[in-house]
Amino acid sequence: MERNVITDYLDSYLEIGSFTDDSANGLQVENSGTVDRIGLAVDACHESITKAAQAGCNLLVVHHGLYWGRQELVLDHHYQRIRDLIIADMALYTAHIPLxxxxxxxxxxxxxxxxxxxxxxxxxxxxxxxxxxxxxxxxxxxxxxxxxxxxxxxxxxxxxxxxxxxxxxxxxxxxxxxxxxxxxxxxxxxxxxxxxxxxxxxxxxxxxxxxxxxxxxxxxxxxETFGMKALGEHLHKRFSIPVSFVDAPCIF
Amino acid sequence: MERNVITDYLDSYLEIGSFTDDSANGLQVENSGTVDRIGLAVDACHESITKAAQAGCNLLVVHHGLYWGRQELVLDHHYQRIRDLIIADMALYTAHIPLxxxxxxxxxxxxxxxxxxxxxxxxxxxxxxxxxxxxxxxxxxxxxxxxxxxxxxxxxxxxxxxxxxxxxxxxxxxxxxxxxxxxxxxxxxxxxxxxxxxxxxxxxxxxxxxxxxxxxxxxxxxxETFGMKALGEHLHKRFSIPVSFVDAPCIF
Amino acid sequence: MERNVITDYLDSYLEIGSFTDDSANGLQVENSGTVDRIGLAVDACHESITKAAQAGCNLLVVHHGLYWGRQELVLDHHYQRIRDLIIADMALYTAHIPLxxxxxxxxxxxxxxxxxxxxxxxxxxxxxxxxxxxxxxxxxxxxxxxxxxxxxxxxxxxxxxxxxxxxxxxxxxxxxxxxxxxxxxxxxxxxxxxxxxxxxxxxxxxxxxxxxxxxxxxxxxxxETFGMKALGEHLHKRFSIPVSFVDAPCIF
Amino acid sequence: MERNVITDYLDSYLEIGSFTDDSANGLQVENSGTVDRIGLAVDACHESITKAAQAGCNLLVVHHGLYWGRQELVLDHHYQRIRDLIIADMALYTAHIPLxxxxxxxxxxxxxxxxxxxxxxxxxxxxxxxxxxxxxxxxxxxxxxxxxxxxxxxxxxxxxxxxxxxxxxxxxxxxxxxxxxxxxxxxxxxxxxxxxxxxxxxxxxxxxxxxxxxxxxxxxxxxETFGMKALGEHLHKRFSIPVSFVDAPCIF
Amino acid sequence: MERNVITDYLDSYLEIGSFTDDSANGLQVENSGTVDRIGLAVDACHESITKAAQAGCNLLVVHHGLYWGRQELVLDHHYQRIRDLIIADMALYTAHIPLxxxxxxxxxxxxxxxxxxxxxxxxxxxxxxxxxxxxxxxxxxxxxxxxxxxxxxxxxxxxxxxxxxxxxxxxxxxxxxxxxxxxxxxxxxxxxxxxxxxxxxxxxxxxxxxxxxxxxxxxxxxxETFGMKALGEHLHKRFSIPVSFVDAPCIF
Amino acid sequence: MERNVITDYLDSYLEIGSFTDDSANGLQVENSGTVDRIGLAVDACHESITKAAQAGCNLLVVHHGLYWGRQELVLDHHYQRIRDLIIADMALYTAHIPLxxxxxxxxxxxxxxxxxxxxxxxxxxxxxxxxxxxxxxxxxxxxxxxxxxxxxxxxxxxxxxxxxxxxxxxxxxxxxxxxxxxxxxxxxxxxxxxxxxxxxxxxxxxxxxxxxxxxxxxxxxxxETFGMKALGEHLHKRFSIPVSFVDAPCIF
The missing domain is CATH 3.40.1390.30 (NIF3 (NGG1p interacting factor 3)-like)
Known part of the structure; x- marks a missing residue:
């Protein structure tokens, strides 16, 4: 289905624009526009992105995204993450304080x-x-x-x-x-x-x-896995679209 | 040749870190690390990126890059530009006031x-x-x-x-x-x-x-084409690498 | 008539204090207090001031005034503009975003x-x-x-x-x-x-x-001539006072 | 004599640009360019300006000028002071911390x-x-x-x-x-x-x-009269130009 | 009686949190929690603190407190004042613009x-x-x-x-x-x-x-003695607690 | 011995004023002026202060002090810490980045x-x-x-x-x-x-x-215990004054 239908719904359901937050909540990286499966993960780390791509997701919704109010060049880990999002044609959506x-x-x-x-x-x-x-x-x-x-x-x-x-x-x-x-x-x-x-x-x-x-x-x-899983279930019910919780645990 | 050899030289030759400038001068987008041909353009617009990719460049050096001190998400024209840089495996280097x-x-x-x-x-x-x-x-x-x-x-x-x-x-x-x-x-x-x-x-x-x-x-x-062309010639002489001036004129 | 009657009306009609604007909207330069003719111009340039003075205006209303939020000393072009406003006993009123x-x-x-x-x-x-x-x-x-x-x-x-x-x-x-x-x-x-x-x-x-x-x-x-002319007509109707649109075109 | 000869000398003698100061030190209001007599006063108040004009000064040097780092419109007391400086064709020069x-x-x-x-x-x-x-x-x-x-x-x-x-x-x-x-x-x-x-x-x-x-x-x-008087004597010796100390005492 | 009963009342009666003020209004220094007598003074100077302690106060309410929005170390006069508040087990409460x-x-x-x-x-x-x-x-x-x-x-x-x-x-x-x-x-x-x-x-x-x-x-x-005395009478009526106006006059 | 002799030496030996640091390095809380024993601790927590007082210290040198560039009122844990420093007549000195x-x-x-x-x-x-x-x-x-x-x-x-x-x-x-x-x-x-x-x-x-x-x-x-212990030994050698490392471990 169309990506904007889902992300417009998320913007509204999560009141995404109404919080004071360093995180740039909402869509952070576009894809070509279609979504067949939604991945949900805590961090927009390389492991989450790789696993979500392998699971066939074209939209990854995370709690910790790539942008926190400062300029970020497409270098080092940012390059690897954005490169693999683009190659997998997978969009990235972030909800921090709203979640x-x-x-x-x-x-x-x-x-x-x-x-x-x-x-x-x-x-x-x-x-x-x-x-x-x-x-x-x-x-x-x-x-x-x-x-x-x-x-x-x-x-x-x-x-x-x-x-x-x-x-x-x-x-x-x-x-x-x-x-x-x-x-x-x-x-x-x-x-x-x-x-x-x-x-x-x-x-x-x-x-x-x-x-x-x-x-x-x-x-x-x-x-912080609890909200991601609950949001996944909510989106699945709302849009009858497949969702995957992408587990990329951190020992800390 | 190795991209870092060229960009380290540019950092030093253009005294890239020594100017007060809104532009984030230096490397803005990585590629996988090798450069066979250098493109030089005034603007990091989509036209420049497309033409440079067609000419076989893996490094594009511009006067007006993609980052000017503020957070920029990978959306709209930024998405199109970064997507095509990444798909062409082409790095982007910027020199504004230093040039x-x-x-x-x-x-x-x-x-x-x-x-x-x-x-x-x-x-x-x-x-x-x-x-x-x-x-x-x-x-x-x-x-x-x-x-x-x-x-x-x-x-x-x-x-x-x-x-x-x-x-x-x-x-x-x-x-x-x-x-x-x-x-x-x-x-x-x-x-x-x-x-x-x-x-x-x-x-x-x-x-x-x-x-x-x-x-x-x-x-x-x-x-602003003058410095780009002169820098191209300089890099060609210095590294014996092919260079292309990428013309994407603006009527203003 | 009394200058304050007109400028108080402008403050209210244009909701002059209600906009976020670099421009210091409202009265920027006083005169001795009486207005017989109102000039309207796009820019508070020397040409507008001179022409308005020649037309007998004692109040000049502009879109681009002299003050944009920073300290401006009475030097160079500011000196010439303010000097000629004062010598002509002509007040200056500015409405930027409100117009x-x-x-x-x-x-x-x-x-x-x-x-x-x-x-x-x-x-x-x-x-x-x-x-x-x-x-x-x-x-x-x-x-x-x-x-x-x-x-x-x-x-x-x-x-x-x-x-x-x-x-x-x-x-x-x-x-x-x-x-x-x-x-x-x-x-x-x-x-x-x-x-x-x-x-x-x-x-x-x-x-x-x-x-x-x-x-x-x-x-x-x-x-930006359209609003100035329309405001002139409005003031003329409202106060039955002579108004002049002062044309000082800029080729850009 | 030419105003710029005197004010350039003051800029240099008082190292006018080398201090951190809210006061906008240096020339604050121009005149038409000639100076026959220099007035020196503590404050750029209306009384100082009036007395200096009566004494025939075309340059008034003060400790407390009209500009302290913020935008000041030409209204109220600022209007009266600037108007009378311009009508008297008298420039205003300020030296605060430098003095x-x-x-x-x-x-x-x-x-x-x-x-x-x-x-x-x-x-x-x-x-x-x-x-x-x-x-x-x-x-x-x-x-x-x-x-x-x-x-x-x-x-x-x-x-x-x-x-x-x-x-x-x-x-x-x-x-x-x-x-x-x-x-x-x-x-x-x-x-x-x-x-x-x-x-x-x-x-x-x-x-x-x-x-x-x-x-x-x-x-x-x-x-703060001491430095003004001493500077007056210094300018008199240096340029053989008449100087007047303009007394406008404040009871506080 | 309990200090928090009085200071919570003051917070509410003086709308202490509703003003833009450099002063850190409200409780600035705690004591061990009990108040038998309230002192009221204009300044939180050493003289006020000493006199209030001698009068047996355990809460001193002032117009000019110790904190004005900047970091203040416990040095020099701040050390002497805070030391003597603590030794007297006397809390300090400030109301500036609210008063x-x-x-x-x-x-x-x-x-x-x-x-x-x-x-x-x-x-x-x-x-x-x-x-x-x-x-x-x-x-x-x-x-x-x-x-x-x-x-x-x-x-x-x-x-x-x-x-x-x-x-x-x-x-x-x-x-x-x-x-x-x-x-x-x-x-x-x-x-x-x-x-x-x-x-x-x-x-x-x-x-x-x-x-x-x-x-x-x-x-x-x-x-600024008027509000302090009136607040003292008000607190005395409200809480039936002894109050003292602490006079530490300043010749300026 | 006199506290200022020790703290002046620390200011110089640690180049205390030469670092960009949120921490207010140097003396943060005074005492009455004499020092017989120096305590060294990582944190200016209540446990460190209590143990140092029990050990007879009149000067406590810490890595994490009480002031980090913001206004801190004498409330809650700050009240308890400052109160016990003052009652023990113990000064507090902080060295963060310098250490x-x-x-x-x-x-x-x-x-x-x-x-x-x-x-x-x-x-x-x-x-x-x-x-x-x-x-x-x-x-x-x-x-x-x-x-x-x-x-x-x-x-x-x-x-x-x-x-x-x-x-x-x-x-x-x-x-x-x-x-x-x-x-x-x-x-x-x-x-x-x-x-x-x-x-x-x-x-x-x-x-x-x-x-x-x-x-x-x-x-x-x-x-962060290493520098505190080493500084303690250094001060002991330099001033022949008793020193104590005050251990207040944190499980994190």
Missing amino acids: DAHPEIGHNRVIAEHLELVDAEPFALYHGRAIGVKGRFKRLFSRTEAASEVEKVIGCRQGFLTFGPDIISTAAIVAGSATDTALFRELKREGIDLFITGEPKHGAFHLAREFGLNIFYGGHYQT | DAHPEIGHNRVIAEHLELVDAEPFALYHGRAIGVKGRFKRLFSRTEAASEVEKVIGCRQGFLTFGPDIISTAAIVAGSATDTALFRELKREGIDLFITGEPKHGAFHLAREFGLNIFYGGHYQT | DAHPEIGHNRVIAEHLELVDAEPFALYHGRAIGVKGRFKRLFSRTEAASEVEKVIGCRQGFLTFGPDIISTAAIVAGSATDTALFRELKREGIDLFITGEPKHGAFHLAREFGLNIFYGGHYQT | DAHPEIGHNRVIAEHLELVDAEPFALYHGRAIGVKGRFKRLFSRTEAASEVEKVIGCRQGFLTFGPDIISTAAIVAGSATDTALFRELKREGIDLFITGEPKHGAFHLAREFGLNIFYGGHYQT | DAHPEIGHNRVIAEHLELVDAEPFALYHGRAIGVKGRFKRLFSRTEAASEVEKVIGCRQGFLTFGPDIISTAAIVAGSATDTALFRELKREGIDLFITGEPKHGAFHLAREFGLNIFYGGHYQT | DAHPEIGHNRVIAEHLELVDAEPFALYHGRAIGVKGRFKRLFSRTEAASEVEKVIGCRQGFLTFGPDIISTAAIVAGSATDTALFRELKREGIDLFITGEPKHGAFHLAREFGLNIFYGGHYQT
Whole structure:
């Protein structure tokens, strides 16, 4: 089918132009105009592009694209990635913050559903828009139990900081990498017993300790597969077009 | 031969990293690494790329490249240009201000030689570097004669403002488009009888009149072919590699 | 009559403070306070000022004023212009983007009326405000016929790029100088058969070709006389004050 | 004589282009080109301009000019000042930081000479250039005596903060208004017993107290007459041209 | 009582987050969390901090705090101030523009009430918010009488510029330091017979003269005590907590 | 001894003012002026401050201080840290980039010595200054052996990317966190077989793979203990003052 039908729909469904984001969200690389299969991947890395091309995709939708607001010449890894997109006649579409924040298929919303959080609502303001989700577990957990539950859902545990309460009722989720002081202040003020994010950071350790927070690190890559898979299913239902989740895991 | 040998030489010969310039000078698009023929063109437009590919070039050196300091996605004309560069396995190299200012093969220097100006020396500061050339004709001309001489050399006359002296002894050259007030002030202060540039501008007309200047417009495109051709000859001599000047004229 | 009565009205009628514009729109140079005749000109050049003074104007309203957001000392051409305004006791008022965009007496709206375009509506966003007009001709034209029609209305043809369709139904107008990629993208997406603007630019030629557009260049100066004349008539009707259109044509 | 001969000399003598300064130093308003008498004033206020015109000056040299790096339209007081400069055919030349810092006729250097400071040397870095002067009195003073000495020389006392030592040996001078923390830190570190400046500021009071400084306020206007008068004498000697110091005192 | 109860109330009552202000309004320095007595002072100087500590305050509310948008290290006077706040276990809360603009306990509103101005309304836009107050005296005064009235209310006269009308009906108030051209233009346009502000400035003298304004200077410190005292009374009523106005006068 | 003697020496020995760095290098928090014992720590976290105070330090020298170029209020963790510094009468001194780049006691230089690299020289430009070190191992290693050697020296292995050559001759070191594209380009161009840095990043994984690099991650904290310990020994030798390395490890 025609590529513009799909990408116009994505622009609208993801409210792609309405977020403040370094990422150049939307279509980043054109193809000749037709799409038979959509690939969904976390990163626009060479591995994702190669695997998507092998799977017969002509449109690759990613969370981390190639353009982040700065001039990028077609050199080195950018050359290899763009060259292989063009040779495979495969377009590249990017949704970064719009996919963190999406109320249906956003990473955090989908993880909250898997965790069966109740009273889930928006959390973590970024330029005036909530990009995370907070809620309550269906029952009280000990801290150790809660971490096991989360690890089971996310499928990965890269670290667990235990500077907060022993009994866990409330949780908040921001997939990927989330360490700024304003967020930690919000976690404290809102009484979040367990914060779930992706990538551990040196800068977070002592901050978490001094704010008295429990933080579960489920991996930058792993926490950001949830929205991509959910978006794939959504597009499949909407357009009856084949979709493939393209797995190119990163050990960090 | 190896592309890096040529582009490293260009980086050094044109002092490519030493100018303040919006243009991202240097290599902008890679190819697979080998160069058999070098194309030289004024603009990295689709016509130049197509003609260079047909001529068998694997490296295209241009004055106006694809990147000017801002993020450019691979969409619309950028998609068409980059796609055809990649399919032809042709690299793109850009030299903007470095080719205006070059003391041997710069546009202005070469035009000055064709006009047989004497006592030619740098002129027209841009971020502290002279990018133009000034000098004296070998004899006095009437204004009409001088314009005919210049038209003969450049091969184009897009306009001629005659608000300056009737008798022409001195001339200054800045190829392309040059209209700012500081330049006009410099022309006046230095007593330049005839200023030669490329592209007419609405904003220049009354300014030239109020400063009392003669300005000959030889065409943006036409005045910027001189350096490209001279650089082609230089590379041919230096590397004994075939070169082609790729003509994609613009009527403005 | 009192100058402030007129300039307060202009501030309101042209919504002078509501546009993002480099131009310092509104009153730029005071006079002693009384106005007997209003001059209207495209440029605040020395020729316009001199002619307006000779015509007995004490208020000159222009499209291109003296201040564009940067500090300007009273030197060179600025000295001559301001000196002669002050000696003639003539105030200077500027309306740049507000006169491109005006729904009654804007350049583009007035040209559209002369061309008898139907379904005329705003076009060409600039910082969120439409500054141009688009519509349909009353009948289909061949491309050559359409250009003749437009030339007849505008009174000038500085270039005609014919990279678009042969049969012309729709047209869009942005007076002055309009070449940016976003505009060309909008022209393509909206299916505009003929784009009418003022000043040719080197940078537009290959872009127009690669986007497949027809572009008629009616001259920067000529296309911007329409709004000035219409505003003059409007002021004459409103205040029963004598007005003069001050013609200081620029060949570009 | 020709105005440019004088202003070119001033540009060179005062190293006018070499300072980081908000003030647009150098020629700010042209005249028709001839100068018979030079006026020197602290401020380019209407009173200075009127008095200079009455005295027959065609060039007014000031410390505080009309342009400070921002766009200024010719409205209100700017209109009145520029109008009267133009009607009097009087040019305006400005030297701000260059006149604070000048090693021969700078305000601070001249005040230091009147105070007969010994071992006078540059002090108070501003963007890497010293703009003040420091030195030692020829003998020890009590704090009260020192203030009397300074008041006698400057002719004005607008305030005297006595938070520093009782016995005064060293002094530093920065004419005009000087209150920033870095300067107070420098005064403390260099062991300056008495700091002499012009204009009292609310923000300086508690800062001076907490840094433990003595500060004598001689008036913004009064302390900045010294360099203007000295420059006038210098120009008179250099060009044998009549000069007038134009007194337009400010009570603050 | 708990500090956060009071500071949350202040954030809301003073709309602390809604103003464009260099000052970092709100809580600037924490304490251990309890407040028994609130001090109110104009400046967060060492004298205010010392006196507030002696009076037994654990929260000091000021108009001029320690942070103005730039990084401030804990050195020199900042070290002394922060050290003594921490040793006294006293928090610091700042309200700058929010206290100029407040419609009940703002400096200007309270001064207007003391002067018994009628038809008092907002005046003096700063980033789109009115920060001053204007109104009419209950009867006509001669200029001399009006100044005496104002001096009686404010308790201080640091200067009086008499370049405006002799008979005073209307007045406007902006406490502290207010000298910019836009304000003077507003005073003229609105026909304010007497402007009341705090701190004299060299830059205001000739401007006031050329705009034809009467300006009464009541002292930067003195004019800004009014809001602090009124806020103190308000907090005392609201929370039944002891409050102290901490007087640390500045002679300027 | 006097604190200023030590901090003036550090300013000079570390060339503290000569680097472009977000960190506010140098003294960040004062104490009352005397130092009996110097603590050295990687982070100015609460744990470091508490342990240093317990060890009797009155000066704490860190790699990551409290100020990074932005305004920081004395709230939350900043309040706790500054409060405990002040209560312990302990000053805080920071050296960030100056300690990466130092040619004697810099992290990278000291690690290179422990690894017995030969021909060690500066590497990794940051704002024109080399902050890393590169060299050759004394013999060839297999990749596995090399990693074991490095792990033995650094005492930590947080990750090992093996996308480069199997046989290791050359190595480069940048302690802490180092992932930008320009650095990876430099590693490739200089033929570095093994890159040693501290903190793993999601963004580095695919980049390392596509550039074909081996990267050993020794931990952000662990790699930055080397310079602190070396600086401690240096200060002990220089001033015969007791020093303590304060260990506050971070698991990331």
